[in-house]
Amino acid sequence: WPEEGRGEDQRRRKGGSRRRRAARRAGSPRRDWPGEEREPQAPWAPDGLPHYPAPRQPPLPPIYAITPTYSRPVQKAELTRLANTFRQVARLHWVLVEDATRRSELVSRFVTRAGLPCTHLHIPTPRRYKRPGLPRATEQRNAGLAWLRQRHQHLPPPQPGVLFFADDDNTYSLELFEEMRTTRKVSVWPVGLVGGRWYERPVVENGKVVGWYTGWRADRPFAIDMAGFAVSLQVILSNPKAVFKRRGSQPGMQESDFLKQITTVEELEPKANNCTKVLVWHTRTEKVNLGNEPKYHLDTIKIEV
Numbered sequence: 366w367p368e369e370g371r372g373e374d375q376r377r378r379k380g381g382s383r384r385r386r387a388a389r390r391a392g393s394p395r396r397d398w399p400g401e402e403r404e405p406q407a408p409w410a411p412d413g414l415p416h417y418p419a420p421r422q423p424p425l426p427p428i429y430a431i432t433p434t435y436s437r438p439v440q441k442a443e444l445t446r447l448a449n450t451f452r453q454v455a456r457l458h459w460v461l462v463e464d465a466t467r468r469s470e471l472v473s474r475f476v477t478r479a480g481l482p483c484t485h486l487h488i489p490t491p492r493r494y495k496r497p498g499l500p501r502a503t504e505q506r507n508a509g510l511a512w513l514r515q516r517h518q519h520l521p522p523p524q525p526g527v528l529f530f531a532d533d534d535n536t537y538s539l540e541l542f543e544e545m546r547t548t549r550k551v552s553v554w555p556v557g558l559v560g561g562r563w564y565e566r567p568v569v570e571n572g573k574v575v576g577w578y579t580g581w582r583a584d585r586p587f588a589i590d591m592a593g594f595a596v597s598l599q600v601i602l603s604n605p606k607a608v609f610k611r612r613g614s615q616p617g618m619q620e621s622d623f624l625k626q627i628t629t630v631e632e633l634e635p636k637a638n639n640c641t642k643v644l645v646w647h648t649r650t651e652k653v654n655l656g657n658e659p660k661y662h663l664d665t666i667k668i669e670v
């Protein structure tokens with residue numbers, strides 16, 4: 366929408382100045398002819414050019430990015446990287462969900478200085494689920510979903526908006542947000558550096574998803590990474606029971622189990638040039654080495670890292 370609007374504005378400006386130049390050459394005052402498209406009467410700017418009001422556009426649908434996060438040495442660095450990306454995306458609302466029994470001071474301080482609309486939630490993962498081999502961040506993603514539903518359920522439809530699960534260890538191209546912004550129900554795209562391959566992607570034929578290029582369990586109904594799809598707010602609201610399941614959900618099946626509840630493969634909307642462009646990468650920050658941290662003779666001041 367904004368591209369269209371801007372384009373039209375530019376055409377109108379050009380047309381207007383051409384007409385004015387022609388009028389000056391003809392030595393006649395500028396006037397509107399019957400049947401001619403009227404230019405808006407606007408105040409003249411100091412540079413002598415007319416100032417046109419910005420064309421009225423429908424507002425962009427907001428993007429809700431749900432990010433589960435947990436305390437670790439690289440947490441603040443990862444969140445900073447993410448904020449630097451998200452700050453450049455129009456109408457993005459960041460829903461940060463801490464795996465903790467209370468909001469941490471570090472994340473609270475971070476959120477107030479992040480420079481974009483943020484909602485800061487927290488919910489601890491029950492201890493029995495904190496085992497290797499079990500899916501992670503289930504409770505945090507569900508808390509984000511619950512917050513979104515609560516905020517919108519009493520408002521009349523249509524509720525424009527797009528939901529996206531943005532883990533804090535990935536790298537996101539700004540183009541990705543332009544792509545997902547037009548999601549009508551559920552949109553999908555490739556994810557780079559995942560599943561032991563350069564990329565995984567939905568296989569698209571004639572504009573429809575017909576299968577999955579993946580190195581791992583291609584038999585999954587939706588063989589896609591958490592970073593590979595977005596869902597419209599309307600779909601989230603009209604499927605109030607769709608959540609990430611603990612019971613019966615194996616690791617790596619979370620995405621598929623969730624998408625099964627809200628859509629079908631036939632309905633998926635391929636983005637990123639029919640799923641031929643990688644706009645998000647599953648980067649993993651290297652585990653930091655803190656082996657030289659002193660036990661005694663600590664620094665004289667305490668610094669948040």
Ligand SMILES: *[C@@H]1O[C@H](CO)[C@@H](O)[C@H](O)[C@H]1NC(C)=O
Nearest residue numbers: 569570571572573637638639
């Ligand atoms: C995707 O493929 C469909 C069908 O082949 C085509 O009509 C459409 O233009 C393609 N979209 C893009 C963005 O290339």
